[in-house]
Amino acid sequence: MTALEIEALRLSLQVAFWAVAASLPLAIAIAWVLARLEFPGKSVVDGIVHLPLILPPVVIGYLLLAGFGRHGVIGAPLHDWFGITVAFTWKGAAIAAAVMAFPLMVRAIRLSLEAIDKGLEDAARTLGASPGDVFLTLTLPLASPGILAAAILGFARSLGEFGATITFVSNIPGETRTLPLALYTLTQQPDGDAGAVRLVVISIIIALAALLASEALARRIKRRLGA
Amino acid sequence: MSETAMLDLDIQIRRRDFSLQARFQAEGGLTALFGRSGAGKTSVVECLAGLLRPESGHIRIGGLALFDHAAGIDLAPERRRVGYVFQNGRLFPHLRVLGNLQYGLKRTPAAERRLGIDDVVGMLGIEALLDRYPATLSGGEKQRVAIGRALLTSPNLLLMDEPLAALDADRKAEILPFIERLRDHAGIPIVYVSHAVDEVIRLADTMVVLSDGRTVAAGEVEDLMSRLDLRPFTGRFEAGAVLNVWVIGHDETYGLTELGFGAGSIWAPAVDLARGTPLRLRIRARDVSLSLTPPTGTATLNVLPGTIVDIEGAAQGGGPHVDVLVNVGAPLIARITRRAVDSLGLRPGQQVYAAIKTSAIDRPSLGLGRNRRPVADS
Numbered sequence: 001m002t003a004l005e006i007e008a009l010r011l012s013l014q015v016a017f018w019a020v021a022a023s024l025p026l027a028i029a030i031a032w033v034l035a036r037l038e039f040p041g042k043s044v045v046d047g048i049v050h051l052p053l054i055l056p057p058v059v060i061g062y063l064l065l066a067g068f069g070r071h072g073v074i075g076a077p078l079h080d081w082f083g084i085t086v087a088f089t090w091k092g093a094a095i096a097a098a099v100m101a102f103p104l105m106v107r108a109i110r111l112s113l114e115a116i117d118k119g120l121e122d123a124a125r126t127l128g129a130s131p132g133d134v135f136l137t138l139t140l141p142l143a144s145p146g147i148l149a150a151a152i153l154g155f156a157r158s159l160g161e162f163g164a165t166i167t168f169v170s171n172i173p174g175e176t177r178t179l180p181l182a183l184y185t186l187t188q189q190p191d192g193d194a195g196a197v198r199l200v201v202i203s204i205i206i207a208l209a210a211l212l213a214s215e216a217l218a219r220r221i222k223r224r225l226g227a
Numbered sequence: 228m229s230e231t232a233m234l235d236l237d238i239q240i241r242r243r244d245f246s247l248q249a250r251f252q253a254e255g256g257l258t259a260l261f262g263r264s265g266a267g268k269t270s271v272v273e274c275l276a277g278l279l280r281p282e283s284g285h286i287r288i289g290g291l292a293l294f295d296h297a298a299g300i301d302l303a304p305e306r307r308r309v310g311y312v313f314q315n316g317r318l319f320p321h322l323r324v325l326g327n328l329q330y331g332l333k334r335t336p337a338a339e340r341r342l343g344i345d346d347v348v349g350m351l352g353i354e355a356l357l358d359r360y361p362a363t364l365s366g367g368e369k370q371r372v373a374i375g376r377a378l379l380t381s382p383n384l385l386l387m388d389e390p391l392a393a394l395d396a397d398r399k400a401e402i403l404p405f406i407e408r409l410r411d412h413a414g415i416p417i418v419y420v421s422h423a424v425d426e427v428i429r430l431a432d433t434m435v436v437l438s439d440g441r442t443v444a445a446g447e448v449e450d451l452m453s454r455l456d457l458r459p460f461t462g463r464f465e466a467g468a469v470l471n472v473w474v475i476g477h478d479e480t481y482g483l484t485e486l487g488f489g490a491g492s493i494w495a496p497a498v499d500l501a502r503g504t505p506l507r508l509r510i511r512a513r514d515v516s517l518s519l520t521p522p523t524g525t526a527t528l529n530v531l532p533g534t535i536v537d538i539e540g541a542a543q544g545g546g547p548h549v550d551v552l553v554n555v556g557a558p559l560i561a562r563i564t565r566r567a568v569d570s571l572g573l574r575p576g577q578q579v580y581a582a583i584k585t586s587a588i589d590r591p592s593l594g595l596g597r598n599r600r601p602v603a604d605s
Contacts, residue, residue, distance in 0.1 A: 119317050122278050125304035126311040127380055128334030133305075137330075141321045 061167025112146020310377030490556020514587030
């Protein structure tokens, strides 16, 4: 692989990893709220979570730029108080990827939470476990196949993220030029075809590897859960 | 019963689609909640466990309030120290049997623990299962583990919601002795939900009959079983009286056992129990027939003289059968045809002879009694 390819690959993996790692706890929390609580405005929350799935990615990218830019409502305090800049950095790329992957992750986790027999949680309560204890020792382990699926799905979606990323953090080599953006760049060049094909092959290999790894892991978890 | 009954429950829930008005007291031992499905048995048990909140009333165990609407008390399930054995076990699928057993134990303060893993594992015979996952257990094994898991929290009250309902006859026979042992030796009061009359008779001291979310009767099993007015709630097919008896002796030649009660004795197929053993005997109404004179030339060994106390349903139209309550020194119920009542001219106060087929008395109709009878001289 060329240095550029390695750099794009490393950046993609880094962005996708942090996108999933940072958003997974929030995705679990939101999924739990949607799966277990009834409250007024629940459909509004549900709708907002799903927005990235139905809006054009460019719109999300633009909204992120407005919100997280140096003068945005979140970007300004982030920069002024913590000295963190996300616009036009790989951190911004991770945020864009996380936002786009979020609805997919919430859906997968929510489904697995809803599949858990509430009777098991009742049983745990009668055995002396507080609600928090029940969540940690019963709900989370039982939802782990769904959480794993969500993480893999989110990771794959993040690797492929393009529209929101290029809008929000642009296409900066070594900083925000992930695999899809590098591929895009190559297709814009007259002699980029050979390089583009190589990136396509790399993308396919990563996607397949992630899929196989998740299948193997899911099988192990399923066996442990006795399903 | 007194103000300080072991278990004192008086709860109400009134909703548009669901209402519960349950009220009973019980002293230790095993209290059976009996009624048809949908009668509210499980709701009562869930209220006891804290999984369902009554709108008013109170629940006390040994004088300690778990729930008291007036006083604003409603303990969370994890603070009630009430064990719950669910119908399908509800074992945690991601933990091995040992992990399931330890789940409640770990959450019980050391000072409160009365039972250890070894005691419970030994009592339930589940040593060989400890390393297995619940998915690999049979129904009966699951239920034993579920009982053990609940016991290891050293509960002040044990709830069992139809723990045998999902099991076949063999598995039931495997679990019943454990429940009897629990009742007799562990000293934990048990509330047991069932719609099977033979389980209630075999296991229960106190019986609470529920119908449409209301308690219609509560009292000792023998008393309630001989009440004809409860028949609509206990089910007609199941009709029968319950007698407290003890083993008088055995007839080895013919393979029979003589069971005594206050005013006489009954021959049953041999049971392998020592003389003096108290038993609870259920005699189904359809196995009892009546005649005005002592039957002669009959194959029936058991003929008991008695007086008619009550005839149920004779006046109204309806089915071809009526139930007759006869006092033979103990209450006995006979199911005979309406036509027989008319042709024999049966009425309350009349002298009759009740015949019971020996073969009608089988193992499921016998329950171990609890030292209520004086041990007979040998």
